[in-house]
Amino acid sequence: MLKLQDLHAYYGKSHVLHGVSFGVQPGEIVALLGRNGSGRSTTAKAIMGLVHAEGGLHWKGQDILRRKAYEIAHLGIGYVPENREIFPKLTVHQNLLLGQKGKAAVKSSRWSFDDMYAMFPRLKERQHNEAGVLSGGEQQMLTLCRTLMGDPDLIIIDEPTEGLAPKIVELVGEYLKRLKDRGVSVLLIEQKLTIAMQISDRALVMGHGSIVFDGTPDGLRADAATRKEWLEV
Numbered sequence: 001m002l003k004l005q006d007l008h009a010y011y012g013k014s015h016v017l018h019g020v021s022f023g024v025q026p027g028e029i030v031a032l033l034g035r036n037g038s039g040r041s042t043t044a045k046a047i048m049g050l051v052h053a054e055g056g057l058h059w060k061g062q063d064i065l066r067r068k069a070y071e072i073a074h075l076g077i078g079y080v081p082e083n084r085e086i087f088p089k090l091t092v093h094q095n096l097l098l099g100q101k102g103k104a105a106v107k108s109s110r111w112s113f114d115d116m117y118a119m120f121p122r123l124k125e126r127q128h129n130e131a132g133v134l135s136g137g138e139q140q141m142l143t144l145c146r147t148l149m150g151d152p153d154l155i156i157i158d159e160p161t162e163g164l165a166p167k168i169v170e171l172v173g174e175y176l177k178r179l180k181d182r183g184v185s186v187l188l189i190e191q192k193l194t195i196a197m198q199i200s201d202r203a204l205v206m207g208h209g210s211i212v213f214d215g216t217p218d219g220l221r222a223d224a225a226t227r228k229e230w231l232e233v
């Protein structure tokens with residue numbers, strides 16, 4: 001469904017992705033793992049048209065290389081960046097409203113406000129509060145929910161568990177599995193192996209802007225050399 005072929009990305013003259021190739025199939029959870037600076041966020045930005053990229057980038061058979069981020073979102077790819085992007089002066093509910101894509105799309109959406117509030121009761125309690133007063137973890141959940149309100153077929157989530165307590169990390173894992181249950185594919189950018197290994201169908205490891213491993217979580221568990229060279233600190 002999503003296909004990267006020999007994708008390169010640049011920040012000005014700095015060449016950061018060196019020929020990245022992988023795919024994400026419908027309903028699949030794919031973990032994109034790697035150390036700090038390995039190029040995981042840049043991969044997400046390249047898919048979303050937020051950095052200069054060259055190479056093959058296809059979504060549902062369409063060439064989306066260098067399309068604008070909002071067009072890519074409209075084609076069904078949701079993106080939750082590593083820095084939470086909420087509107088602090090708007091209420092939680094208004095933030096969720098902004099994630100919706102227009103009347104017709106709302107009608108056919110997999111997700112309703114009630115779904116979001118059922119998944120995250122904290123957001124329901126806070127629905128009339130300014131989003132800026134939420135805790136970091138709550139803001140992260142709000143960003144995820146706002147993206148889901150746009151009913152993406154694939155959601156790219158950049159380090160959703162960063163800075164969260166272990167209990168909450170487990171919850172995030174549960175939520176991501178629920179997305180899969182509703183047919184949403186997930187590209188999960190992570191550094192923590194535990195959650196990624198528990199919920200993913202496939203694991204990718206990045207090192208120095210290339211994919212150095214593409215296989216199953218079990219395969220990665222068994223591959224001590226790859227883990228030692230590219231993951232462990």
Ligand SMILES: Nc1ncnc2c1ncn2[C@@H]1O[C@H](COP(=O)(O)OP(=O)(O)OP(=O)(O)O)[C@@H](O)[C@H]1O
Pocket residue numbers: 011014016034035036037038039040041042043082
């Ligand atoms: N805006 C930018 N301008 C120039 N170089 C950048 C920029 N953003 C990232 N880089 C460089 O690109 C490389 C990959 O960064 P990227 O953010 O993709 O890493 P990452 O795997 O997401 O790691 P982490 O999020 O843990 O920092 C790094 O060497 C980084 O210094």
Ligand SMILES: [Mg+2]
Pocket residue numbers: 040041042082158
């Ligand atoms: Mg990153």
